[in-house]
Amino acid sequence: xxELVEEFLDGLRAGEPxxxxxxxxxxxxxxxxxxxxxxxxxxxxxxxxxxxxxxxxEIGLQxxxxxxxxxxxxxxxMRALGARHRVHAVxxxxxxxxx
Numbered sequence: 001x002x003e004l005v006e007e008f009l010d011g012l013r014a015g016e017p018x019x020x021x022x023x024x025x026x027x028x029x030x031x032x033x034x035x036x037x038x039x040x041x042x043x044x045x046x047x048x049x050x051x052x053x054x055x056x057x058e059i060g061l062q063x064x065x066x067x068x069x070x071x072x073x074x075x076x077x078m079r080a081l082g083a084r085h086r087v088h089a090v091x092x093x094x095x096x097x098x099x
Contacts, residue, residue, distance in 0.1 A: 009051065013094060036080055039093070043077035046070055047093045050086065 011019030039047065042063070049059040056070045063070070074086060083089035 009090070009094070013051065013097075036082055039077055039080055040073075043073050043080065044093075046073040047077055047090055051090050051094065 008019060042065075045063060046059055049062060054062065056067050056074075059065070060067045060070045065073075074089070077083075077093075078086070078089045081089050081092045083092050
């Protein structure tokens with residue numbers, strides 16, 4: 001299952017039309033909504049790192065942050081994007097990068 005999700009995210013990152021269309025179908029109109037606000041630089045870094053497959057611990061090490069600080073940035077990013085969970089946040093963020 002994880003391999004399938006990774007393949008899907010790789011396709012979405014590459015802007016493959018079928019992956020983008022699949023994301024839009026999966027998310028319905030949510031993929032078309034603009035973020036509630038733009039992501040702050042650290043929120044964007046956390047999501048970009050997660051999209052590359054890093055864990056919160058690895059993201060913290062990479063950015064020089066504590067794990068609970070990384071979680072705080074996740075919460076802010078999810079609120080900004082109107083996401084229900086982390087995977088949803090990554091997909092919404094990637095969809096906004098395709099425009």
